[in-house]
Amino acid sequence: MIEVSNLTKRYRDLTAVDDLSFTVGKGEVVGFLGPNGAGKSTTMRILTGFLPATSGTARVAGFDVFEAPLEVKRRVGYLPENPPVYVDLTVRSYLRFCAELKQLPARTVRSEVDRVAARTRVDEVMDRVIGNLSKGFRQRVGLAQALLGDPEVLVLDEPTVGLDPLQIREVRELIRSLAGKHTVILSTHILPEVAMTCEKVLVVNRGRLVDYDTLGGLIDKHLPGRKVTLDDIAFLEEIYGKLVNAGPAPRAAAQEAR
Amino acid sequence: MKGALAIARKELAVYFTTPVAWVTFMVVAFFAAQFFVGSLDAWRYLSLRAVETQDASVLERMNVTDMVVARVLGSTGVFILLAAPFLSMRLIAEEKRTRTFELLLTAPVRPFAIVLGKYLAALGVLTAALAIVAVFPGLLAVFARGSQGGSGIEWATVATGFLGLFLLGAMALALGLFVSSLTESVVVAALISLILLLALWVVTIFATGAEGPAKELTLALSASEHLTPFLQGRIELKDVVYYLSFVVLGLYLTDRAVEAQRWT
Numbered sequence: 001m002i003e004v005s006n007l008t009k010r011y012r013d014l015t016a017v018d019d020l021s022f023t024v025g026k027g028e029v030v031g032f033l034g035p036n037g038a039g040k041s042t043t044m045r046i047l048t049g050f051l052p053a054t055s056g057t058a059r060v061a062g063f064d065v066f067e068a069p070l071e072v073k074r075r076v077g078y079l080p081e082n083p084p085v086y087v088d089l090t091v092r093s094y095l096r097f098c099a100e101l102k103q104l105p106a107r108t109v110r111s112e113v114d115r116v117a118a119r120t121r122v123d124e125v126m127d128r129v130i131g132n133l134s135k136g137f138r139q140r141v142g143l144a145q146a147l148l149g150d151p152e153v154l155v156l157d158e159p160t161v162g163l164d165p166l167q168i169r170e171v172r173e174l175i176r177s178l179a180g181k182h183t184v185i186l187s188t189h190i191l192p193e194v195a196m197t198c199e200k201v202l203v204v205n206r207g208r209l210v211d212y213d214t215l216g217g218l219i220d221k222h223l224p225g226r227k228v229t230l231d232d233i234a235f236l237e238e239i240y241g242k243l244v245n246a247g248p249a250p251r252a253a254a255q256e257a258r
Numbered sequence: 259m260k261g262a263l264a265i266a267r268k269e270l271a272v273y274f275t276t277p278v279a280w281v282t283f284m285v286v287a288f289f290a291a292q293f294f295v296g297s298l299d300a301w302r303y304l305s306l307r308a309v310e311t312q313d314a315s316v317l318e319r320m321n322v323t324d325m326v327v328a329r330v331l332g333s334t335g336v337f338i339l340l341a342a343p344f345l346s347m348r349l350i351a352e353e354k355r356t357r358t359f360e361l362l363l364t365a366p367v368r369p370f371a372i373v374l375g376k377y378l379a380a381l382g383v384l385t386a387a388l389a390i391v392a393v394f395p396g397l398l399a400v401f402a403r404g405s406q407g408g409s410g411i412e413w414a415t416v417a418t419g420f421l422g423l424f425l426l427g428a429m430a431l432a433l434g435l436f437v438s439s440l441t442e443s444v445v446v447a448a449l450i451s452l453i454l455l456l457a458l459w460v461v462t463i464f465a466t467g468a469e470g471p472a473k474e475l476t477l478a479l480s481a482s483e484h485l486t487p488f489l490q491g492r493i494e495l496k497d498v499v500y501y502l503s504f505v506v507l508g509l510y511l512t513d514r515a516v517e518a519q520r521w522t
Contacts (some may be wrong), residue, residue, distance in 0.1 A: 044270075080357065093268075
């Protein structure tokens with residue numbers, strides 16, 4: 001679904017992406033992992049047709065991003081690093097604008113907007129101006145925008161930034177539910193995130209591919225003999241979730257404790 | 259084209275949810291009203307004097323379209339010129355600053371559709387402002403009577419006047435749109451397009467002392483000189499070409515600038 005070969009991007013004397021090659025199969029969820037400035041965002045921008053590559057090719061859904069950018073853009077939902085929201089519009093008018101921009105059939109715009117709003121849980125703020133929303137809501141509005149039209153490929157640049165732990169969980173569940181039908185490539189520098197959402201991990205550093213394997217493969221390769229389960233990573237979040245979901249502690253109990 | 263319309267609709271929504279469009283309307287309406295009252299006063303004074311002196315030749319030549327409407331439209335031109343940079347300033351500069359340009363450029367629309375959509379929205383607001391100004395000739399048509407008893411307004415002249423103002427606005431917005439595509443700063447975009455437009459408006463100052471080709475050139479460059487024939491009821495090809503070439507060049511260069519900034 002995504003084929004990248006020998007992709008290189010130079011900004012004057014800085015090489016952001018250096019001879020990167022990888023393929024992502026249909027329905028896979030791949031985590032793009034690397035420190036800040038590793039070239040994750042640049043690669044994603046090339047994949048979505050926002051930036052041209054210096055050399056090398058990238059194909060998405062069978063179309064070359066440079067030769068047939070419109071065909072690629074039709075099939076890709078993209079959440080950039082900064083959620084691209086208009087602070088003057090309401091969530092509803094913003095999502096409607098994005099749907100029209102993606103040229104969804106006029107009949108389906110309204111139902112599509114409602115569908116993605118429900119999936120990303122922004123339906124409660126539909127008629128509020130985006131400028132007045134918290135970072136978490138803006139991020140989810142950006143995600144909703146990427147899901148419009150149910151694109152085959154989703155490119156999500158740090159989708160959980162700015163969310164609180166519970167919202168992070170919701171978004172991860174959402175991304176996991178996309179697997180199979182959608183090809184998802186998401187970037188992050190948070191390690192547990194990859195473990196909890198992705199089947200395969202693509203590690204880049206300084207623009208170069210360091211490793212590309214399944215999670216299990218990485219553990220076997222780098223921590224031979226170690227038994228790691230997802231629960232090991234997720235326990236803190238679960239505790240947090242329990243605490244928050246239980247609601248505020250009864251005052252009496254808190255005083256007794258003192 | 260669908261993409262361009264979607265962008266135009268969004269821009270219009272932003273114009274009317276922020277004060278930009280309303281302030282434009284207010285400024286244009288306020289000053290047009292001032293000029294209207296002033297020109298009417300001048301007209302009244304002149305006609306009283308003509309009656310006093312029994313000068314039939316002056317009275318015969320007095321014409322409410324030329325003496326009131328054309329003056330109002332000519333003065334409104336300045337405010338169209340002043341308002342346009344504020345309509346065009348944020349069109350692309352703000353998209354770049356807030357990183358929403360990434361959304362537009364990764365959507366399945368051509369860069370030109372983005373440019374065109376934004377331009378059409380700004381032009382729509384400007385046209386609405388002109389429609390407000392059209393109230394004044396309308397008022398005159400109700401009250402002014404010609405010497406033969408018909409309406410005192412020559413609608414053909416009024417129409418060419420508005421066509422001229424529309425073309426002036428179209429030119430100003432195309433120039434402003436291009437400037438907006440060159441910077442990330444909304445203020446810089448407004449300032450530079452304002453300076454350029456005012457320079458084009460007052461460039462005739464240099465024509466007063468000049469002679470020969472220099473004079474011809476400054477007159478040919480002037481946005482105000484090219485407006486005059488329209489106000490007198492004439493549509494001349496050279497004037498239409500002057501304004502339209504700014505529009506075409508402005509849109510083309512904006513498209514190029516949008517395309518080019520991905521390559522930096």
